[in-house]
Amino acid sequence: MSGPAPEMEKLLVLQEREQKKMRLEKELAAWPTEMKMLEAKKTEIRATAEKKRQEAQQTEVERKKLELEAESHRAKVARYKIQQFETRKNEEFQALGTEITREEKEIEEIEDRELELMDVGERAKKAAVAEAEAAKGKEAEVAAKEGDLAKKKGELEGRLAELVKEIEGLAAGVEEGLLAKYRRILANKKDAAIVPVVHGTNCGGCHMKLTQGSVLAAKGGKAGASCENCGRLLFWPAA
Numbered sequence: 001m002s003g004p005a006p007e008m009e010k011l012l013v014l015q016e017r018e019q020k021k022m023r024l025e026k027e028l029a030a031w032p033t034e035m036k037m038l039e040a041k042k043t044e045i046r047a048t049a050e051k052k053r054q055e056a057q058q059t060e061v062e063r064k065k066l067e068l069e070a071e072s073h074r075a076k077v078a079r080y081k082i083q084q085f086e087t088r089k090n091e092e093f094q095a096l097g098t099e100i101t102r103e104e105k106e107i108e109e110i111e112d113r114e115l116e117l118m119d120v121g122e123r124a125k126k127a128a129v130a131e132a133e134a135a136k137g138k139e140a141e142v143a144a145k146e147g148d149l150a151k152k153k154g155e156l157e158g159r160l161a162e163l164v165k166e167i168e169g170l171a172a173g174v175e176e177g178l179l180a181k182y183r184r185i186l187a188n189k190k191d192a193a194i195v196p197v198v199h200g201t202n203c204g205g206c207h208m209k210l211t212q213g214s215v216l217a218a219k220g221g222k223a224g225a226s227c228e229n230c231g232r233l234l235f236w237p238a239a
C-alpha cells in the first residue's frame, strides 16, 4: 500500500481548503489595520502642508509687526522735529537732535530686519505652495491604495464564501466519526489535524518518534491512524 487511504485522502483535501480559509481570514482580519494606517498617512500629509502654511503666515505676521514698530518710531521723529522747530532753547534743540538720530538708527535696523523677513517670507510662501501641491499628489496616491484595498477585500470575501461552500461539500463526503475527530484535532492544534509520517518513523506534526503500531496503521492505510503523542491523524505519504 502506498499513499494515504481514500478516507484520509478526502481529509487531506478538506484540510488544504481549511488552511487556505484560515489564511484568507487572517488577511481579512488585517484589513482594518491597513485602512487605519492609510488614514493616518493622509492626516500626516495634511498636517505637514498645514505646518508649512502656518510658517509662511507667521513670517508675514512678524513682518507686519515690524512695519508697525517702524511706523511708531517715524511718528516720534516727526514729533521731535516739530518740537525742535518750536523750541528756543539751544540745549533742548540738541537733546532732541540726539533723540532723532537714535530713533532714525532704530528705524534703519527695523527696516533691515523687515527686508530679511520679506526674504524669509517669500521662501516660506514658496515652500508652502510646493508642499500643498505635493500633498495633493500624495493624497491621490493614498486614495488609490485605499481603492485597491477595498477591491482586495471584496475579492477575499468572494473567495472565502466560495471556500466555505467547497468545505461544506467536502466535509459531507467524509465519514462522520472521522470528520468529528479531525475537527476536534484541528480546533485544538490550529495548524493541521492530519499529517504525514516523516522519514518512515516520525510524526509530521509534533516530530516525535512514532510507535511501531502507529507506523504500521498509517502504512496500512488505516483511516483512524494517529500519533500517540499529539493525537494528530497520520497518513503514509505517496512515494
Ligand SMILES: [Zn+2]
Pocket (backbone or CB within 6 Å): 203, 204, 205, 206, 207, 208, 227, 228, 229, 230, 231, 232
Ligand atoms: Zn504527533
